[in-house]
Amino acid sequence: MWVFAAAAAVSALSLLPVGFVIWIAVQTGWETVSALIFRPRVGELLINTLLLLALTIPISIALSVTLAWLTERTDLPGARFWSWLAVAPLAVPAFVHSYAWVSLVPGLQGLFGGVLVSVLAYFPFLYLPVSAQIRRLDPAIEDAAASLGNGPLRVFFFAVLPQLRLAICGGSLLIGLHLLAEYGLYVMIRFDTFTTAIVDQFQSAFNGPAANMLAGVLVICCFGLLGLEALARGNERYARVGSGAARIPVKRTLGWMAVPGMLLCALTAALAIGVPFTTLGRWLILGGAGVWRLDLIGNALGQTILFALAGAALTTAVTLPMAWLSVRAPGSIQRVLESCHYYVGSLPGVVVALALVTITVRVALPLYQTVATLLLAYALLFLPRSLVGLRASIAQVPVELEQAAMALGRTPINAVAQITMRLAAPGFAASMALVALGITNELTATLMLSPNGTRTLATQFWSLTSEIDYVAAAPYALLMVLLSLPMTLLLYTQSKRMTGQ
Template identity: 50%
Template sequence: MAGRRVRRDGAYPPLLLAVCGAVALVTAVPLLFVVGYAVSVGWDEAWRLIVRPRVGELLVNTTELTLGCMLLCAVLGSAAAWLVHRTDLPGRKVWHVLLAAPLAVPAFVTSFGWVSVTGAVEGYGGALLIVTLAYYPLVYLPVAATLRGLDPALEETARSLGLGSWAVFARVVLPQLRPAVLGGALLVGLHLLAEFGALQMLRFPTFTTAIYDQYRSAYDAQAANMLAGVLVACCAVLLFAELRLRGRRRYARLGSGAARIAPPARLGLWSAPALLAVLGVVALALGVPLASLAHWLWVGASTAFPIETLLRTTGTALGLGVMAALVTTACALPVAWLAVRHRGRVASTLERSTYIGNSLPGIVVALALITVSIRFVQPAYQTTGLLLAAYMIMFLPRALVSVRAAIAQAQPVLDDVAHSLGAGTVATLRRVTLPLVAPGVAAGAALVFLAVVTELTATLLLSPTGTHTLATQFWSEVRDVDYGAAAPYAVLMVLISAPATYLLTATARRST
């Protein structure tokens, strides 16, 4: 393709390759730790720690909750997307924003909203309900985007061949939604395997809560590390299953011309039930947590609004978010540059290896860094640098995707033109390349920032003594059953997350 310079293996700039290799090595530390620890303890000891009744109970709980939540989210998210984007449901633009809005509320805040109102949600049934309400937007958004892009020509052809509405949906539309549904369900599963705060409040034990309890309460690092290995295996199984189910079918439209927007289906007498169903989902997923927060802000006997603590924890959370965004984006830039401008097997391998941390629960990343720092770099233990390293490992893919897309759109031929006009490397980078990739870099940094501001598990384990963020201070108050004192921290997290969630729906609202 014109304007592209693709280099073969062996033609990589040595310094760039070394930097990318270092980034990939750091992101692989948690996985290497889990594998290395399993090997070091020996097969007999590993088997003794794994084959226990407690591990079997945790495996059953984790599997039932993960599969149940993935299934419910797939059904709920797909049905909601269909009603909003393919029917004449009244107020579709408003419902689209409201259905995506639960993403602005961290799952542990949603759980807090329910638990502080009623204890009836504790256990499997309550956990399944609450995590489904917290995570269904991860399916809703990709399915909604796919539905907006489907060309109705295939559906019209199917109807002309005599198929009814349900047959057209099952045989034509649903197969085209499969990548979006499976991809969204995979995100739900990975988030749920990593979830700690919400399930701990709901008193539903899974591998993540057990690992935390083993490390914090029983101080049994050996058992915690082996449970972490089982949890990593669960993540691997989930990733492999999604890859197999996705298959290798092609879903791209190959014809010429632009795809048309499908006319909305008329609900008729079903308009009222559909509205009630959508309203019910929004009320349960968004209304209950926000109403609970408002209640505790208003009548909580222990709510004293400690302005100094609120300002300090907010400043700490924002500061860590900014630093993590800068560090993570700085690490993403060379990897993305290598992957786009110097394609090859080595570049592809290094890029893909950086996604490992994103598939590992935060508690596994934290345990790995704790053990490695104590054994090999003890001065790094309980430092801000170690916490930033954990954030980088966990959230690098969020920055990498945006930065890679931006670099791919900045054609190398523009650099060549600048060089031909006498501009040096630094001047070309400053005046040509950086302005072109800046929006993508900023978007990636923003995604990392928002993830860090509401991150709980790794921050609890790795933050230096005396360091408290909005999430950890909220958790401290919740542990003391001080709901009124916890509410202000939860509200601030929601307010910080809300603008990004709103922007996620902006493009879709304009096209609906």
Template identity: 50%
Template structure:
């Protein structure tokens, strides 16, 4: 049922591609403009996936495996960009310096916004690794660098690949930041088509290309991940790994970390404060702000709960009952994440009007759209936790007469509780900043912080947009703190 819901947008695109016909579809796809959009999309996606993977792993290793001063404080600062939506980050840079645009601006802003999607799961896995593995390698004469490459990094593969996959899928569907930074991709072109001429044929053809790119990403990640299992039965050593001394590299690395934090968090904060103070259009309509804030929080909580609950059976099948069918079900939940919100919204409008008219223009349909769009965030995070929960513990519980549901409640769910919390927090962050599906599917009169911010910023009223952007950041902070707290709980549970 979850997979069928997630595949509704794909069915919508496939149906309209068939209606268009092969001849017209070919003419729509061989235009020079399509080649330019394909080049831009592939270049930006590949570059940002590589950059976020490298940055996320390097920062995680520095925080978790070195004697870096103030590691807990640095960890909090490095996670903080999650509280700044990508389009708010883009707004901050563009409103301060109009020269920040094109590929360079998009690459920098998106990398700074999305690297925590790799950093967080890598940190979580580093904290759960048994230090005895590294110590065994050292006793065999391996250097720290060789141990990192041959022992630690292979253990990080699920987190690294899952985080990079999320970055790639988000980039395929990113609109707000890329529109502000004036870097055209398939997503921005689809919005232009629907917004200017409502050219369904051209927009649907480009959506079909995005689906194919998504499938390529999914197959590549599946091939690289392999079938290796990462769970262990014992808790491992009751101690942390011996930190690597940085020596003379300490100050240059501290300066690098400070630079990342300033660019990812400091610039947006400075921009918001500046426009709140000097913006000619700045105003604080308390009634509108309160209404938008309440709608955002309620919808984000409902969506996060529904999405996380939907992710559990999918992950359970994929990890506990590996096979072609379970893998196909899991992979199907990722497809819609590569589609722009407007395509998902249109698909649900058509499906609801034809199949279940009563849910049209209701919060139920909007929550379903959130579940379709952000299910991969929950699936990736929950899977990372279930991968490290040994299946043999379930078998032991069954041998003692405990039923499947009771085993799940008493054995498995406590083990993956931190991952469930982290997945819900990630989905909450995504929903609170979602724009286009909310505009299309929300009940009449519903306004959120993201929609109000976009309305003001698209009209270049930076001062009027600043209060909504500030509230977006403030709403995101509790979920970001929850992510950090769940990581600490995960670390405590990993130690006897």
């Protein structure tokens, strides 16, 4: 029963940001709200944001599907290597991508720049699920389509592509949510989106209703994306009908087409990996040993690791009741609570931060700009990431083992602690690591909520690049990339393991 209460409390907490937006809207009154929302500036931001989404997502889909097909279904030389390079951009935080581009091409800005860097930073979110799915496709379906008189192109568009729909929808949603939430990338490229405008407003006018109303529009955009994805996903069946394991697909021979194929892979890798690493390397060489201010960097690294570990521990602790309930006692109320846990992760960090700032200032001033509030924001932002991992690892422990322990004289709590938690521990550790790495690269909420004097890798990097001190910022960027590498590796191997290869 107390597990249920805990899960309900966390769910209530996760409703806070949206509750806050609604509450502020009601409190401000309709006239002010409409005056703040229906003005040219908001229209401009809306057009910017929509254009960004409308250009970045289709380009990413085209790029990812092509790369996935090339690396998984053809005899492209070095396919494994190219597939690695297509995932690797994930190790570079988005704002480091734009830092690299801006220092390479100082004139890069506006929509074009925004779309270019966004595609390069985020396309792996599509490449990963699409390549996993394409590998799993049953070749018998293609054979059937071909035997019904369809040419190779028609086979691809009418038999293969529709089966990738779930992967494409999921990946696109993830990219869309990131585009809405990203702050650092677009500030550097000088492209205004809702998120950059909210942070601007917040920094100039603190918590004016203007920022809050922009946050409201941003939340509506997020929900719009979620709804759109649910619509596009549809509810057709995509699982293979029939028993037994699918045949291993035959690799298509590319012939002379291998040359343009390799060129495309190489070009993508050069832009998405080459550019960040060469610029980083250049700044590091330029700076020499002088930029390694070990006291400052060490301090930032220490703080980052501390925040990451504390945040991950808190997130795991608050997700545990829900994870346990959803595996051991599923039900309709539990599903509602669970979806509360999930939705909050799709909100941009800026909205969560804004809500917590306003609430702490108005209701619980002593908590304003404290570590506790910051950790709470991390917990809310990474709730879904943590829940997915915990759920899966608890689900792998059969309830029979818990019962066997109880029949052997263990109290229920002892049985859960000694058996379930013990067996789920590796999964717990992995999901904590994922959360910790997410916190390491978190910028927006950290900027808005952290106590004075906080210096994490991300905020230090940010303040140095704001002063155009690109050389001094390089070591911080390098450390963030190094810390992100394990997660990238994990995602890559997981997507391989999912299909048993």
